Amino acid sequence: xxxxxxxxxxxxxxxxxxxxxxxxxxxxxxxxxxxxxxxxxxxxxxxxxxxxxxxxxxxxxxxxxxxxxxxxxxxxxxxxxxx
Numbered sequence: 001x002x003x004x005x006x007x008x009x010x011x012x013x014x015x016x017x018x019x020x021x022x023x024x025x026x027x028x029x030x031x032x033x034x035x036x037x038x039x040x041x042x043x044x045x046x047x048x049x050x051x052x053x054x055x056x057x058x059x060x061x062x063x064x065x066x067x068x069x070x071x072x073x074x075x076x077x078x079x080x081x082x083x
Contacts, residue, residue: 003069003070003073003074004074006066006069006070006073006074007066007070007074009059009061009066010063010066010067010070012056013053013056013057013059013063014057014063016053016056017053017054017056017057019053020046020049020050020053020054021050023046023049023050024046024047024050027041027046031046031047032047033047034047035048068080
């Protein structure tokens with residue numbers, strides 16, 4: 001993918017993680033509750049979504065790989081040394 005696609009993927013995955021982490025902080029004591037648990041707002045939707053977006057940061061490459069691609073392809077930085 002080109003630099004624009006990579007930049008969008010990186011932004012989307014990190015923004016989504018922050019958004020859902022904030023939702024878990026807002027839910028506070030009920031955040032650990034899952035579908036069917038008494039007193040769970042949203043019946044576990046936020047919890048499932050939080051787990052999904054944690055995994056989304058590795059779909060099509062980790063955030064670190066995405067940053068490397070942006071640096072090399074978009075910013076024209078030299079290639080990263082491989083160990």
